[in-house]
Amino acid sequence: xxxxxxxxxxxxxxxxxxxxxxxxxxxxxxxxxxxxxxxxxxxxxxxxxxxxxxxxxxxxxxxxxxxxxxxxxxxxxxxxxxxxxxxxxxxxxxxxxxxxxxxxxxxxxxxxxxxxxxxxxxxxxxxxxxxxxxxxxxxxxxxxxxxxxxxxxxxxxxxxxxxxxxxxxxxxxxxxxxxxxxxxxxxxxxxxxxxxxxxxxxxxxxxxxxxxxxxxxxxxxxxxxxxxxxxxxxxxxxx
Amino acid sequence: xxxxxxxxxxxxxxxxxxxxxxxxxxxxxxxxxxxxxxxxxxxxxxxxxxxxxxxxxxxxxxxxxxxxxxxxxxxxxxxxxxxxxxxxxxxxxxxxxxxxxxxxxxxxxxxxxxxxxxxxxxxxxxxxxxxxxxxxxxxxxxxxxxxxxxxxxxxxxxxxxxxxxxxxxxxxxxxxxxxxxxxxxxxxxxxxxxxxxxxxxxxxxxxxxxxxxxxxxxxxxxxxxxxxxxxxxxxxxxxxxxxxxxxxxxxxxxxxxxxxxxxxxxxxxxxxxxxxxxxxxxxxxxxxxxxxxxxxxxxxxxxxxxxxxxxxxxxxxxxxxxxxxxxxxxxxxxxxxxxxxxxxxxxxxxxxxxxxxxxxxxxxxxx
Numbered sequence: 007x008x009x010x011x012x013x014x015x016x017x018x019x020x021x022x023x024x025x026x027x028x029x030x031x032x033x034x035x036x037x038x039x040x041x042x043x044x045x046x047x048x049x050x051x052x053x054x055x056x057x058x059x060x061x062x063x064x065x066x067x068x069x070x071x072x073x074x075x076x077x078x079x080x081x082x083x084x085x086x087x088x089x090x091x092x093x094x095x096x097x098x099x100x101x102x103x104x105x106x107x108x109x110x111x112x113x114x115x116x117x118x119x120x121x122x123x124x125x126x127x128x129x130x131x132x133x134x135x136x137x138x139x140x141x142x143x144x145x146x147x148x149x150x151x152x153x154x155x156x157x158x159x160x161x162x163x164x165x166x167x168x169x170x171x172x173x174x175x176x177x178x179x180x181x182x183x184x185x186x187x188x189x190x191x192x193x194x195x196x197x198x199x200x201x202x203x204x205x206x207x208x209x210x211x212x213x214x215x216x217x218x219x220x221x222x223x224x225x226x227x228x229x230x231x232x233x234x235x236x237x238x239x240x241x242x243x244x245x
Numbered sequence: 246x247x248x249x250x251x252x253x254x255x256x257x258x259x260x261x262x263x264x265x266x267x268x269x270x271x272x273x274x275x276x277x278x279x280x281x282x283x284x285x286x287x288x289x290x291x292x293x294x295x296x297x298x299x300x301x302x303x304x305x306x307x308x309x310x311x312x313x314x315x316x317x318x319x320x321x322x323x324x325x326x327x328x329x330x331x332x333x334x335x336x337x338x339x340x341x342x343x344x345x346x347x348x349x350x351x352x353x354x355x356x357x358x359x360x361x362x363x364x365x366x367x368x369x370x371x372x373x374x375x376x377x378x379x380x381x382x383x384x385x386x387x388x389x390x391x392x393x394x395x396x397x398x399x400x401x402x403x404x405x406x407x408x409x410x411x412x413x414x415x416x417x418x419x420x421x422x423x424x425x426x427x428x429x430x431x432x433x434x435x436x437x438x439x440x441x442x443x444x445x446x447x448x449x450x451x452x453x454x455x456x457x458x459x460x461x462x463x464x465x466x467x468x469x470x471x472x473x474x475x476x477x478x479x480x481x482x483x484x485x486x487x488x489x490x491x492x493x494x495x496x497x498x499x500x501x502x503x504x505x506x507x508x509x510x511x512x513x514x515x516x517x518x519x520x521x522x523x524x525x526x527x528x529x530x531x532x533x534x535x536x537x538x539x540x541x542x543x544x545x546x547x548x549x550x551x552x553x554x555x556x557x558x559x560x561x562x563x564x565x566x567x568x569x570x571x572x573x574x575x576x577x578x579x580x581x582x583x584x585x586x587x588x589x590x591x592x593x594x595x596x597x598x599x600x601x602x603x604x605x606x607x608x609x610x611x612x
Contacts (some may be wrong), residue, residue, distance in 0.1 A: 056454055081456040092451040096262045097255065108251040109457045137262075 009034045009161055009192040010055065014064035017050050024050040026215035027064065032208075034160075037183060037193045039203045042212030043243045048196050051212075052163050055194075057081050069160040082110070085154035085162040093150055095139040099130065102138055103153050110157035117156075124152040128182075144175030151182055155191065162186065164195040168202065180205055200236035209235070211242050218242045248457050252465030259439070260469055270435065274427045274477035275484065281419045282489045291319040292376055295333050295342040298323065300349035304391070308345065308361075311387045317379040330364065340366050341376050353391070417492075420485040421573040422546030424478050424504065425566050429540055431474035432508050433515035434532045436467045440519035441528035459608050467512045474511075478504050494580030503576060503590065507569040510593045511536075513600035514565070520607040540566040568592045 010032035017025040025047045032038045042048045053059040055068050057077030066073045069083040093102045100121060107117040125131045128148050133141055138149070147167060154162055164183070168176045180202065187193050195206065203209050203223065210220040219226055219242055223235050230238045260267055296312065298305050313320045321339060324330050330342045344362040346352075353359040363380055365373040440463065443449035452462050482500070485491040493500070514536055522528040541547060543557060544566035550558055561567045572589035575581035583590075 058450075058454060078456060081454065084454075086451070086454045088447055088450065090447040092447040094255070094259070094448055095446075096259055101255070101258065105251055105255050106451075106455065109248050109452070109455045111247070111456075 007034050008032065008067075009036075009069055010038075010194065011067040012051075012055070012064075013066065015051065015054060015061050015066050016063045017047075017054060017059065018062045023215050025054070025061075028212070028215075028217050029064075030210055030217060030220060032192055032194060034192055035187055035190045037187050037195065037205070037207045039206030039209035040194055040196045040212070041203055041209055041239060042196075046212040046243075047215040048212055049165065052165060052194070052196070056084055056086055056163055082157075083160045085157070085159035086165075087147075087150045087154040087162070087167055088165045093138050093146065093153060096137060098135050098137055099125070099141070099149060100134045102149070103156060106153050107156050112157055120156055124156065128152055144171040144178075147171055147175070148179060148182065151179065155186055159191065161192040161194065164193065166196055166198065168197065168199065176202070200234065200239055203235040203239070211239060213243050249461045249465055252457075252461055253468060256439075256466055256469045260473070266435075270431055270473055271477070273430070274423070274481050277423050277427065278420070278481050278484050279488075281423055282485070289372060289375055289379070290316055292317060292340045292372075292379075293321045293338065294318045294376075295322045295324055295330055295339045296320050297325070297327065297330060297342065297344045299347045300345050302350040304350035304353055304359075305345045308349075308387050311390075312343070312380075312383055315379070315383050315386075317376070317383070334364075334366055340372060341380070343380070417574070417578055418546065420481065420489070420491050421570045421577070422544065424481050424573065425507070425540060425544060425546065425569055426537075427477050427481065428474045428504070428508050428511050429514075429532075429536055429566070431477060432467070432470050432511040433518070433536055434529065435473075435515075436470045436512055437515040437518040437522070437528040437532050438525050439470075440466050440516070441522050441525045444519075445524050460605065463516055463604075463608065467516060470515075471508050471512055474508055475501075475504065478508075491577065493577055495576035495582060499582060500573070500576050503569070503572055503586070506590055506593050506597070507565065510565045510569075510597040510600070513597040513604070516604040517600045517607075520604045536564070539564045543567065544570050546570055565593055565596050 008031045010030075012031070013029050014027050015025055015029070016023070016027050028047075028051065040048055040052070050059065054061045054073060055066055057068075057073055057080040060074065068080050071079045071083070073080060094105070097105065103121045103124075104117065107121065108114075112120065122131070122134075125134055128145075130145065130149065133145070138146060141149070151162075151164070151167065154164075168179050171179070176199070183193055183195070183205075195202075197203060206223065208220070208222050209226065210217045211226075212218065219229070219238070221229065226238050227233060227235065230241055232238055232241065260270075294312070296309050298309060309320065312318050318341075322333060324333065324342075327344070330339075330344075333339045333342070342364040344364070346360060346362070349359050349361075361384070363377065365377060367373040440449075443452070443466075449462070453459060479501075482493070486493050515532070518531045518535070519528055522531055539560075543550070543553075543561040543564055545561070546566070550561055550567070553561075568589040572581075572586040572593075575586050579585075
């Protein structure tokens with residue numbers, strides 16, 4: 007079953023076409039890499055898929071809902087974590103999770119259990135009452151991810167989730183992603199780290215608002231005739 | 246509703262953990278009111294003056310006694326010549342000198358036309374004109390008393406009754422002004438800055454991607470600052486009534502209602518500013534230039550509107566401060582009620598409705 011179906015999605019800002027007629031599907035439980043150079047239109051596409059931005063034309067079904075008419079329902083069923091760390095620095099770890107959990111209408115008692123559970127999984131139980139400000143960046147990113155999936159969304163959008171963190175934390179982060187995907191959650195992730203792209207089930211490469219390439223990492227390497235996704239990317243973004 | 250409560254709670258945590266801002270927001274009203282009250286007072290007590298009395302008769306001495314028994318003046322010297330007066334002015338020993346000519350009593354009694362000469366130090370225009378007014382009022386008092394005791398009787402006399410502010414206390418002017426400034430600073434400036442901060446840090450986007458209603462996010466950010474500025478207003482009113490003896494002739498409940506309505510107007514302006522600005526700096530500059538400066542300059546609080554060029558008098562109407570100051574002065578000093586000031590209230594409320602609906606429109610444009 008597909009959890010994301012994008013058909014001829016287009017977004018124009020005046021004369022500028024940010025996203026130009028893109029179409030693709032993402033299956034349930036799939037980890038889909040959404041690659042492209044800066045300014046290729048990834049963020050605009052994600053904004054449209056998450057109901058933040060109205061498309062100029064085309065349609066997209068996300069978690070079974072239409073982005074144009076059912077954006078409210080989409081918001082309930084997706085999680086989002088941005089490239090810039092976006093939890094509140096002056097709230098504690100627990101307060102941050104409590105805030106977002108309450109906004110997603112998780113019942114109070116259950117919310118507390120879920121928070122303690124996910125903190126235990128991150129091995130951050132002891133940090134529950136520390137200000138987010140005072141914990142290292144890598145932990146913050148993991149925490150942001152845990153917060154984004156607290157309400158058990160069907161799809162999680164990760165916008166450059168690992169930028170700026172060290173390789174060990176990146177590895178741990180990808181373990182979290184795999185763990186989450188194995189429970190049937192669909193992951194759409196953008197990244198500039200090409201080794202991470204290799205971890206994805208399938209990837210798409212965007213340039214100038216269109217999807218240039220789409221397939222499994224193996225397929226793409228074979229198609230382009232190179233050994234790494236890094237080379238695939240450089241080849242395709244160059245043209 | 247639970248979401249709104251949660252956002253409010255979060256906002257209060259932000260405020261409490263930001264110690265410096267909190268201290269500033271709480272201490273500012275008290276500091277401002279004390280500062281204005283004790284320093285920028287335009288009342289003058291015991292101004293040092295010199296009297297050169299050429300007559301030295303009963304009436305002239307009665308007049309000098311009248312001068313020094315008023316609270317306004319303190320006669321510090323009795324020079325004998327005008328050169329001595331000049332010298333005193335140069336030494337900065339006196340602010341004003343009065344010269345009583347010869348035959349003062351005679352002229353007063355027989356010709357009903359005595360004159361005195363007043364010399365002002367106009368290097369400070371404000372002080373000079375205030376002192377001049379004081380002299381005038383002493384002269385009038387003197388005249389009235391003289392007329393009563395005079396057997397001849399006088400054809401007419403002027404009685405001026407200072408209504409509402411008999412002692413011409415400047416506290417009556419600046420208290421409404423400070424309440425206005427505090428409400429604008431705390432409600433409009435603080436709420437527009439914190440909304441812009443969330444845009445800057447990206448947390449706003451985080452919130453907008455959740456199903457929470459945008460209006461909750463905005464209301465949740467504005468209400469805490471409205472509460473703080475409401476408390477500040479109460480503190481200012483208490484200080485001004487008990488320390489500076491500002492009268493409170495109207496209903497206190499109605500006064501507070503008036504403040505709440507103005508706060509709503511200020512908050513709605515803050516909302517509007519935060520929807521058009523993307524950084525805290527933007528929000529601050531726009532609030533300062535677009536709201537704070539016009540409030541200081543065009544509200545009639547420091548500079549009388551009547552003496553401004555027509556264009557500024559018209560311009561003043563579009564800023565909420567003018568209407569609020571008019572209303573609060575009427576309520577505190579004249580004891581006016583709803584039926585006296587409802588036009589001002591309607592204007593303030595109308596402005597709030599307009600600002601809120603524009604900002605909701607802008608928020609709704611999904612971008």
